[in-house]
Amino acid sequence: MKIRNICILGGGTSGWMTAAGLSNKLNGLGIDIQLVESDQIGTVGVGEATLPHIRFFNNSLGIDEREFMRATRATFKLGIEFCDWGRVGDAYIHPFGDYGEPINDIDFHHFWLRLWQLGHKSRLDDYSYPILAAESGKFQLPGPDAMKIGSNFGYAYQFDSGRYAQFLRRYSEARGVIRTEGKAVMSSADPETGFITSIQLEDGTSIEADLFIDCSGFRGVLIEQELKTGYADWSEWLPCNRAVAVQCEAAGPSLPYTRATAREAGWQWRIPLQHRIGNGYVYWNEHISDDEAAHRLMSTLEGPALAEPKQLYFKTGKRRKLWNKNVVAIGLSGGFLEPLESTSIHLIQEGITALLELFPDKAIHSSDIAEYNRRMDLNFDRVRDFLLLHYVATQRDDSEMWRYFRNMTLPDSLQEKIEAWSHRGYLLRYEHGVFLPPSWVAVMAGQNLLPRAYDMRANALTLEDVKMRLDSIRRDSLAAVSQTPSHADYLKHYGAAAKEIA
């Protein structure tokens, strides 16, 4: 028997992304999709920085980039600038793209290291067009020849998540999604299977469905409160557990990157949109009080605050099963990993993609659930390792928090990666997971973790050859940047700027 009705509980970013993805793909199959959200409860609404994969999501929905950017006040994003992570005073950009290009299939950084060790030191960043462009506040879309410098990079967006949800709501409703305003207060389950059969709203309405997508945020109304699925607590590794967020006016032209500045008890984000800047301080409450954190945030704003700061509480980790019985948890209900690398929206997207690929029948097969959970667990684990890397590849020990990370026993998967890099610049690769080798290079090299040796095969080229190759990449990258317009100009010229900005 086929699934006839789906109920999405929650209308935050995850709820509406799920509604849009499902209504687009399942359109015409006779499946009714309902979404329930409660104004009274509201959304988290701070997730504003994304990864390049979001473009594939929007594309698959057939969304026009300019229209989307205007509607969500979006800016382009070339990467994230990390300040004060390796040492206080340091800064590097983690770009969406490779450094240089491989020579004879050998990763570029080995050649760079060879020169470095011979005393010909240069910034690895100088071989990355997206970094150079970001540093000078410039942007243009990648050109058509993906092999060329200036075209072989990825980009993402920084957008107003509330407006994105509204945008997707219009999209979904146009494709038949029925939205109900109301608070779910109870649910009924099949006594035999334990499957949820319906949820009841405060006003007495009952909504029945074959499949429920829990997008209810941290509460996990169905996956946890009803099904008691359990939570794998990762705060031992990623102990930050609170955030305070506030928007402020922009002081200058918008920048094409996000910034994450390390602090004594956490870190602070800065996300530039077309019309304002999103700011927030993510911290570990054992080492700083809420008041102090709010004060610290407010005192570092670039322009006047646009609202009162908003306090958020969380516990890093993941639901033991993201799919349990007939409930799939997507978004914060499934788990939380701090937004250091803008991964939450990406994980939402992965959840939607995997669900569509493994879309069940009414009698849900346990093998579908197992495969879904295997894929999503892998995604979460690998993001966790990458986030943790930022805290441990550092020389900082100037506060309790940083000293905590010094003494930590890392997950084997991460420990082995760091050792292989430090020993010889080797990167443990995987295929399924969001951060590819260049991202690992960016963070490790950016935080001053340089390998002691490099791949011997890089010695097969003459020194002159290597110098020439590197010089030409650096020159070409700089030349490409000098031809690139400023980000603010490009937004207008491209037709992505909202009316009040253009």
Add this chain to the structure above:
Amino acid sequence: MTSDPLQKIAICGAGLAGLMCAAALSKILPEDIEITLIDINGASKTDMFYGTATTPASYKFLLDIGISEPDLLPQSNTSFSLGTRYIDWGSKKRSWTQSFHQALPVIDGVQFHHYLTRIGGRRPELAKLESYIMSVQAAKKSVFAHPPQDRKIPLSNVEYGYHFLPNAWRKLLAEIIAERRIKIIKADIGRVRRDNHHILGLDLTDQTTIKADLFIDCLQPSSILSSERQKNLTGRRQLVAASSFAPEQTVEGVCRELTGLDSGWAAKTPLQNGEHTLTICAPSSEDSAFRAHETAPTKIASARIGVCDKPWVNNHLAIGHSAAILEPLTPASILLLQRDIERLLELIPVSSDMTVESREYNRRFKEDYEHGTAFQRGLFESSGTASSAYWKDAQSEPISTKLDSKITQFQSRGAVVQYDLEPFGKEDWVQLHIGMGRIPRRYDPLAEKMPEERLLQTLENIKTANESMASKLPSHHIYLTKLLQYFRKKHD
């Protein structure tokens, strides 16, 4: 670099593994690393277990170690391979062509095979995967040409490997190596000097002692060099391989034909100058297996199939058969040998401390062989009536959790479960599952969205495009003959 950089590598054994390894290292490593190849008696004894067919990965592998087609084709009897045709396979006597092919098309976000499951319910005659695979169509007609870049031409979806004989490749590699900077010593090992698991040196029968920073073991399983970890193979089956060769003027066929027999199987491989027959059987059924050869087999070898637990211990790395022997049922055997060498190249130690390198090598080795073995195990049913020792043993090999998920997911809904960096891709698995009769019970519901008319038209278009392409291609024999003439003329 570190204070005690790697200076000397000794390769033990000049069988296929040793020679390939020597060719790779001498091509890719910087000149100042000294490479010695010790040509030890009997190192090629089990080379037959590398089989006679490679995958498309060989093209780049060979190019990287300095062998391009203008060297390879005129100097050995290698020919092109579009895959393997399994005939009368298993208890159900199934037949299908397992071809090399680019990823099958994804139409409206749905993988191609789901549309076949959809149409198969009502129009089984339209649901034959083989009709839509260009490589299979070419293989059936024994035609071939190098695939072009232009993705609009159906031929661009074709991928190819090679048909080869291990001894022919050994000869070619030996000639190539002779011109490289490798020191070759012909002698046997008298004694291995060890300090715990660390090899200090090899006393050779010519009274010399070989010292090196890294010893690469390309001998037999359980040889004089093997450590305890390397002797500990997981497999239980003992298999006998026998080969014979029938010279012929014109050899048609661009596909290996592998026929299931009661005793095991027989593979006929078309090469430039004749047809090679390889049989595999359990030791108890040698007589009946040998009868599958037209002329009495000239080479016979026996081996225990299995994979060791830790191929790299300290400064001793086992490559190829000293670490694992697979049944040459698919090109997995040679593909994994190539991967052994590639893994080594990426992990050439930077100093005498090889902890990081060996750990990472062993991790990747384990995954690669786990995935390769799963693919081969996928060619056997999990239960059912087995007629002889060969089939009984093969079916009693365990099914790994990963293989189980792959089979369950495919049978249940046509989903292809994939793990990191597998040696065989989606299109290989889809062909394998369908060939083995694992027809999905459901299909991707999104496949339902395409109107029936359009679906029929799409299928028809792909099918006719393939057929028309195949009818225009030259026969493999003619194409290869002309190519050889061209290479030779250019060479002169």
